[in-house]
Amino acid sequence: MFPITKKSIALLIATIAAPLLPxxxxxxxxxxxxxxxxxxxxxxxxxxxxxxxxxxxxxxxxxxxxxxxxxxxxxxxxxxxxxxxxxxxxxxxxxxxxxxxxxxxxxxxxxxxxxxxxxxxxxxxxxxxxxxxxxxxxxxxxxxxxxxxxxxxxxxxxxxxxxxxxxxxxxxxxxxxxxxxxxxxxxxxxxxxxxxxxxxxxxxxxxVPESSSTGLVLALGALSFILFKRRKALQARR
Structure with missing residues (x-):
């Protein structure tokens, strides 16, 4: 299973968003x-x-x-x-x-x-x-x-x-x-x-239109926050 960490989330955002911005x-x-x-x-x-x-x-x-x-x-x-x-x-x-x-x-x-x-x-x-x-x-x-x-x-x-x-x-x-x-x-x-x-x-x-690239980055940022909070909650239950 893909480990959910700060580093993996940041890598996911960079991988998806980077081709859109230049x-x-x-x-x-x-x-x-x-x-x-x-x-x-x-x-x-x-x-x-x-x-x-x-x-x-x-x-x-x-x-x-x-x-x-x-x-x-x-x-x-x-x-x-x-x-x-x-x-x-x-x-x-x-x-x-x-x-x-x-x-x-x-x-x-x-x-x-x-x-x-x-x-x-x-x-x-x-x-x-x-x-x-x-x-x-x-x-x-x-x-x-x-x-x-x-x-x-x-x-x-x-x-x-x-x-x-x-x-x-x-x-x-x-x-x-x-x-x-x-x-x-x-x-x-x-x-x-x-x-x-x-x-x-x-x-x-x-x-890429600014609204499109910005919207994607914001969406990925929200996703990363949700995934990170979920990971913290799972850790708290252990």
């Missing part, structure tokens, strides 16, 4: 295949410019920053026009190989880039941090980024001469089918005649 982060470098990000302390997923066609599978099984496969698949459901390497190389947020190149689109195309993330964990929430940079110009080329799962969030970012600015959209839960989409279009403030806009880095963090 966040898992995935980094994506969107741009040219020849400017991939590698050799960093954190592992990156490189999204190459192999082809610009709708419904193109870009990464079959993304890895997190420790190099562990996540099972998450990335598909470009609405293709960009092309890639460019006119971004900042001075950012302190990410490696220059990630910040210097981007995907872009404009009214020369259909002015829309869309990615689908599938095989997501429906018990987790996801936050998306987006970076884009375009140097050598002064015109506002802001994009509106919308993240859609079972709920929706959005934010805009101007890449013009951007070095260290990002936007983060948090608290997105996948659909019942485990899918979240990221859609980029020109923002209303975009003043470029052709409404050019970009996306260069995506940082995705998955975590």
């Amino acid at each position: 966040a898992q982060t995935v980094l994506l470098d969107v741009g040219y295949w020849w400017n991939a990000t590698s050799g960093q302390p954190q592992t990156w997923n490189n999204v190459p410019n192999i082809t610009f066609a709708d419904d193109t599978e870009l990464v079959a099984n993304m890895v997190d920053t420790s190099g562990t496969p996540t099972g998450i698949k990335l598909t470009m459901t609405n293709a960009a026009i092309a890639a460019t390497s006119s971004g900042s190389e001075s950012s302190t947020l990410y490696p220059s190989t990630a910040t210097a190149d981007t995907y872009y689109d404009s009214t020369s195309g259909d002015a829309k880039i869309e990615f689908e993330f599938s095989n997501l964990d429906t018990d987790k929430t996801y936050s998306f941090t987006i970076y884009a940079s375009r140097t050598g110009l002064s015109t506002n080329r802001s994009a509106l980024y919308t993240i859609t799962g079972s709920n929706t969030g959005s934010g805009s970012l101007n890449p013009t001469e951007n070095v260290n600015n990002t936007i983060t959209i948090s608290g997105i839960t996948p659909t019942e089918g485990g899918i979240i989409t990221l859609t980029a279009v020109p923002d209303a403030s975009n003043a470029d005649p052709q409404k050019v806009f970009y996306i260069g880095v995506m940082e995705i963090t998955a975590s």
Whole structure:
């Protein structure tokens, strides 16, 4: 029979609760295949410019920053026009190989880039941090980024001469089918005649909702208290 002790109860709580609490982060470098990000302390997923066609599978099984496969698949459901390497190389947020190149689109195309993330964990929430940079110009080329799962969030970012600015959209839960989409279009403030806009880095963090993990820990704590009191009562009868 499993002995009920303070140590065994603490071990039970740690074993069950620990996998729920840490966040898992995935980094994506969107741009040219020849400017991939590698050799960093954190592992990156490189999204190459192999082809610009709708419904193109870009990464079959993304890895997190420790190099562990996540099972998450990335598909470009609405293709960009092309890639460019006119971004900042001075950012302190990410490696220059990630910040210097981007995907872009404009009214020369259909002015829309869309990615689908599938095989997501429906018990987790996801936050998306987006970076884009375009140097050598002064015109506002802001994009509106919308993240859609079972709920929706959005934010805009101007890449013009951007070095260290990002936007983060948090608290997105996948659909019942485990899918979240990221859609980029020109923002209303975009003043470029052709409404050019970009996306260069995506940082995705998955975590268990605080209410779920906290509730489980509290429940386990209550269970441990009951079991410990029971053990003390049994000892008193001896």
